[in-house]
Amino acid sequence: MNSIKILILFLIISGVSFAQSEYPLVTIQDIQQVPDSLQGTDPHSPLDGDTIRVRGVILVSPVIDPDTNRRVIISAGERWVTYIQDSSGALWGGLNVLQEDISENGENTFFDLVRVGQIVTLTGRVFEFNTNTEIILITSPTPIPVEDINETSFTDRPAPIELELSDLFTSGGGYNFDAEKYEGMYVIFRDVITSDRASNGNFKINDGNGHSAFIYNQSRYFKTGSAGEIPGYEPPLDGSYLSYLQGIVTTRTDGYYIVPAYPGDVGPVITSPPIASSVRREPVLVGPNQDVTISANIVDLDGTVAEAKLFYSVNGGARDSLEMSSADSIYTAIIPGIPDSALVDFYIRSTDNQGNVAISPSDTVKSNYFYLVLNRQLTISDVQYSPFGSGFSAFHNYRVTLNGVVTADTAGSSYRTGAVANRIIIQDGEGPWSGIWLNALNNSSGTDVYDLKLGDNVTVGGLIAEDFNVTRIDSITEITVNSSNNPLPQSQILETGTIGSATNNSVIGEQWESMIVSFENLTISDVNADGPPSNFGEFSITDGSGNVRVELQDGNHFYHNAWDGVNNFPDTIGIEENATIDKLTGYLYFSFSFYKLVPRYNTDFEGYQGVVSVENAPGLPDKYQLSQNYPNPFNPSTTISYSIPKEGNVVLKIYNVLGQEIKTLINQFQSAGNYKISFDASFLTSGIYFYSIRSDNFTQVKKMVLVK
Template sequence: MSNTSGSTYSATLPTFDNFTPVSFYVEATDSEGLTGRDPISGNYSFFVQDEAINSIAIIQATADGKAGASPLAGAGQVPVNISGIIVSDNSDGVIVLQEAAAAWSGVFLEKTSATEALVRGDSITVTSLEVAEASVASNSLTLTQIVNLEFTVNSSGNDTEQVIPVISTDTVQALQNGGELENYEGMVVKFEDVELVDRGAFGEYELQNVTADSSDGVRFNEDIRSDSQIGVPNVNYDYNHTVREGKTFDAYAIVAASFGAPKFHPRNASDIIAADGNAFTPVLDFSLTGPADSASIVADQDFTFTWNGSVDFDGDDVTYEWRLLSEDTTQVLVSSMSDSEGTATSLLASTVDVNEFLAEQGVDVGQSGSFVWHVRATDGSDTLGVRGSYGNFGDDWEPIYRHITIERAVITSNDFEAGTPDKFALEQNYPNPFNPTTNIKFALPKTADVTLTIYNMLGQKVSTLINEKMNSGFHIVPFDASNLSSGMYIYRIQAGSFTSTKKMLLIK
């Protein structure tokens, strides 16, 4: 640097390649050894450009490869010639453009009416844009996004996999340790063969490659928490409590940040993909509806327990088990599938069965018993009870029980066991589930040759309870499954030309 006149100094900077971000500061020392710096902190910067920018990497890459603002942030509107594929669209909550399956190759797009019309797989070319740094809620961090962009759509239905990089949890740890995870900021990435290793607070959970060398996993979260037009992922459920333990799966996620740390955000449930198509447990968003909590009921007529339905992320069938417990919830007194298939969201409590149960509990006529009840949902792999709201500072849901008081009534007739039925019928066994005995009821309007057979779920016969001619009437046949293992069984009746089949659940 040379003194041109008075207190004016000048310097000539070296030649820089095109698309190079340059940072500099000026430092001066006087005759007494005192040093001054301009700017006092940070640097001045400029960007070398003599043609249209042709890569997202030029927008995203910082000079040192570490966390920081885009070299084009604050540069105003600039001409570009960038082509890429939309890998996350407005239905996912955020819009992401990627040009290659490599670092620095993706960026958030501002939400406008034009960008919100884009869908995954659209190929676009951006010709003009401005780069902004969007603040992240509760952080000093920022996320780079393209705003005021002008673009054209080239084609639709393109394969997004060609621009989504596959990385490992070990790679993430190495990048984080070196402060270089900025390389993938704003990109959709893919992890292969990961498993759940921890459920945390605030909806976060930790995934790790099954072959990882590092003891640390990668934190997944459902909320990018941006204060800008970036938006947030379109997540409707708490994956923290629905990602299945002990399963190996692939996971796609957007690289962003929250609360001062990098986080990975799935776009929606389809981003968690188990090899066997079963990555999630049933969703815990069903609730009890009736009777109301602390209801008092006289068992002189039938009444119904009801609840809202649940769903399963993987599309598996969800079945329900209703349970009546002691007031302190330590003892399950009665449990039953909601219906023969277990798919109904209600359970009919018949006056006969309820009063028989109260008698077994030692409740006299005119007296009441106090109990609690709830419902459990299962998708065949996991069973989850209806629960309360998720707490940010823990990883457990609080079980919900409803209290109920039932008064034993005087029953003057037994509609099932008295008289002659007007049609053939096979009733649901009671109790169900059972251990190890249960009762099977059926009705015969006329004398018939009757066969009542038990099968396992492989269709193998395990027991024949009846094989004889029987008179008309209502019949109850006990079934003892002491020699059978836990599981679902099928019972089938054939009486003349009448046949009927139902399921029952043995739990030991």
Template sequence: MKNTLKIIFALMILFQVSLSQELYPLKKIRDIQFKPIDSLFLADQLQNSVPQRWTLQSCNFLGDTVRIVGVCVIPPKVLTYTTFGYNMVVADTGYTGAFGYIFIRPPISSTTNPGDTIYYQSILNVERGDLVEIVGRVWDFPGPGESGFPTMNSMTQIIPLRDPNFTLLGTAEVPPPIKMETSDFYEGIFPGGKIKFSTGEPFESGYVELTNLTVNSWLNTTNGTVNLMDDYGNMISTYDASKWWTLRTFRDPNSPYTSIFPINTRIDTIRGWITTVSGSENPRGYRIAPVYTNDVVIGISRPQISSVRRYPVIVTPDTTARIEAVIRKSYGGVDVRDRLIFYSFDNGPFIVDTMQAIVNDSLYYGIIPAQPLGTFVKYFLKAVDINDNSTISASGAGGGLGADTSKGFYFYKVTDGNLTIKDVQFTPFSNGRSPFVGAVTTVRGIVTADTSDIGPSPRTSGGTSSWYLQSGNAPASGIWVYGIIPELYNLRKGDSVAITGTVQENFDVTRIGNVSAVEIISSDNPLPEPVKLTTGIFGPNAGNGDLFAEPYEGMLVEFDTVTVTDIWPTYADPTEFTVSDGTGNIIVRRDGKNFYSNVQNDTLFNMTIVKVGDKFSKLRGIIFYSFNRYKVCPRTNADFGTYLPTSVEDKLDAPIPLRYELANNYPNPFNPKTTIEYALPKEDFVTLKVYNLLGQEVATLKNEFQKPGRYRVTFDGSKFSSGIYFYKLQTSSFNQVKKMLLVK
């Protein structure tokens, strides 16, 4: 019967085919989806910090009506999250992988009566493997005029015409899932990681396969979506687009997905459709939406170890340490046979003991014997099931780090009960965790930052608040203090204080939180001298707990002669910028009460807008950690030293020009300064760079959005040798290079 309907359907539209061929050009899916790699690399750098650059990753032929021919990979009524399932995914007939897929989505409302589905009934005749011609408008969602526009995470789609729209041409082989890595789509942990446009965008709407993942956390329990992490710390989130893999009302009654995956569930393989989503979850970038019932293969479900606690947290010579943990079988797993604790004194051999039950198959404990003052104790837990599959809990670090004994262990030092800042901050392991999390203690030090330096509340998410203490300038001597009691607001730099609170790890930053008492011992003490370091110590390769960077968390440091290298380095916070002393970039946070900014509109607040290439004779600040990067937080203007701008700009009072222009510099030859003028007929992203005779970039004068008008920039060549230089103006649609001569 269905074959008969297909024949009738084909005859009904046959007379329309020739008309559509005349009116609408035939385009390959690749032609629509393709973006040059340099555009995608730039998108990697910008992330969503400059959403106006959304075209770096968007479709070609936006708004054009075209014909495409493709093989159906995901048929209608499977992706039921939108348009009542009146949608599908097709692959290019000349399929080679990259840029070969596209989403077909008729303009049917998902929230109102679907009366207009009658115009798209023909889509329901398309089955997986059918070769189909589609006539429709090329679009990116969200696109111009739509909620959420602009965004760097838009998705290309074809919006079919009402009539004609779908023509069956036969059948074709469905391409197999593309084997990829999680890091092809996202690098690191959200938030704070990096969307990989350069390797992810080519497979937008693709049907891919990922392996060896673990459920790290739940994203939306109502929908059934989770965050998956690979063995290297890269995260991707699922999306419940398919009727087979959702907990929402459009779930198929026969779906195998009846409850959200438990945390720590091992996913051996997941196949799915690569998409982006609009709304609050859009910043996550590419998502994987399992499509068919067999698209998720559960791996070996090992035992779970969670809620590891030590009682007491601060261990003294006269006390044993009681280690408690919840140990149970995982979803899909088998019974746990052994629950073991391993402990070592002063890095000696591990002693193994069996943990005892408090509540059967739930809460267990082990005892570490009392030890002399100063003993270094490390320990970890291991659970083994009846099939000899095991799980290790080695530390309180998140994700896979917590099971990695090469990154560290649970540990403590036997003390007299009085902790120093160094006791709280020091760790010999590369996971950054304090050994005393949860302890209520009193620490002493000199106040190095107060409310006159940094606001009492973080300026943005992932920021710091006012108070820091430091005891000397040896490594691990500084710490962040957080609380709301009024006594904190009386603190001033140079106060010697004793502060009582709880040791916390706040998004991987160790701090004294929930402050309950503040005692000012003396005032007007000299501050510890800043530790002189190089910026490269805190570069992008320094992960949380890095043994060279972590010891300076919370400490006052200083870098000599730094240059602004990037004014939009992170997606997580567009107010951050980077500087380097030549050894590598460090991110500069904006929590301090200073008047340097990378945000152009901050001129309204009389702030100095830093540009790429600007220099500071020194940069001081407190080392902080957020969104997977070590950062420096300058306090006041004094922390910046002497400001040395690379260029001086004037926006000329003149009519808006009709075209782009780049004028000859004057004077030319010059020594040491020269002026460059240019004109913009519309708002645009502008780069103005200087190159030497070898083509090497020596200065960036502009790298920002500018409004239409005429501009004058002064280039200072006092730091460069005599010779021929070139300056290049580039916008979205203009590119020109001119020559100048520096004579000294």
């Protein structure tokens, strides 16, 4: 199959002049390099949105073998993916490449035939996804084939760039944007320690000095189970010392991710220190003056455990240490009772007979184990509280019972995506940390979570778990509806820039997770936050402090950004760039590296105001005129057109049948011309309304009918 396709490609190239010449040939540096004045930030590519041709060395083949095993190597949904690098090895020389159409038509790019080490030229459109610069290959209307694929010259993968984990961080420990110059490039870290091992194959590497990087199992060679290519593959055990780890640098808002591509990219384990797992406390709920037993399973794979100590601190004070006693591999220590409310954090230090030392957790700044000493009933804020920046709470993987009021129900879940969103949320106050998500899909209580209604006061028992960095009550065994129609907590007013710039698990964002929050005095800064060609139903808003994302697909409202290609729902309001919103409310969610607002209902959009547009009619109007709105009757939005023959202040208002003012659409100075503006009536009930215009000495009123 491979040789036949190559022959076909050779014949096509020999006889046809392709469209490649329509697009400029640029370097990877032209796409990636940021001007010096912008370094220290993470701006989009200077060629973002452009269609270009670019040449580079293939770092990983899109499929394992075009003839015998067509499984993709790099996972990214139903797409073919590779990374390319400038053959010179110059910085800013790496790039992610994707092809979205892998149908028979898409195969006419012959992208699936490229092999690691081959130098090829690709034609695609530049775009940004999750702060990572990528190109999407052109497949429509006609696929543009890969150039130079018929050449027989190959090179080895470039030698990896030697880096230290500290290169990815600033001196203050923050995300070092200047390391963007390594994005998409092949790098190597030596003498690293593993941690945060996940069942799917992900883990972290650390240098022992507080610097770490995520190891992302995007390659099928490093996935576990049926998703993987290597039977029985498991990531290194936590605390293992690796001689090296090499891979491709990708970026996210929460740090740099390294993607090892092939077997051999994860170096051998030099030595294995003791491994501590199954760290538990007893009791789960700790009261004043109550001793707490900490237990852990500690083993050493290439020797014996010589010593284990527990180090603990009360309310951030000096640490005390306790020797841990053992019974087989189970080690225990008892932390003495604390007389009053307190936060106790701790870690375990174990040493083997070779002197190798392991700390659990490996990051004792952000990830320490901790528990709360409480002299009152447990609340949602206790369960959500994660003060160190790990995202995990003191009750992670423990069963608890909580009480709260339902603030998001199925009535606030989208019917436009064809499914009810699993986003039932309860809240027990208005302060930080006081909201939590209920997992409706893992429930044996006998009460359907989807039957809960806004304002229900409920008691819920279940297991506290993390789902893609969002805390939820899982494995639910108890739901009791105590009362209904309770008032909802007031939303918390936040700044868009504060939440939009918050990194994953940072306290500044995490404290508002699953809570009802609002942003005020907003402008829509981007109708499609992910930029073409992708559209995942998210747009960006700003109150002047910076952008934050708004996710539309999981709410039950009229607002739409044409995520389905065209707005196929006639009763929706297509949002507009530069439109304004007085106040936007919803619950705060986290996904794909961003905190984002999820509005539930039409009433969450307060004062949406479309852009006043000037119609390009020939000449200036010779008289004042207020036209009949269209459509009329309407639901939920309509357009009002008007003309003014000379400049002046224009006031356009909406009234109900009692003559009460409903909304001011316009109150501003305008030049002579023809204008139109969209009116969103989603917050109103069906009925007759009036709109009036006043400018200079001209006044006119017209009637319109809202039918829902």
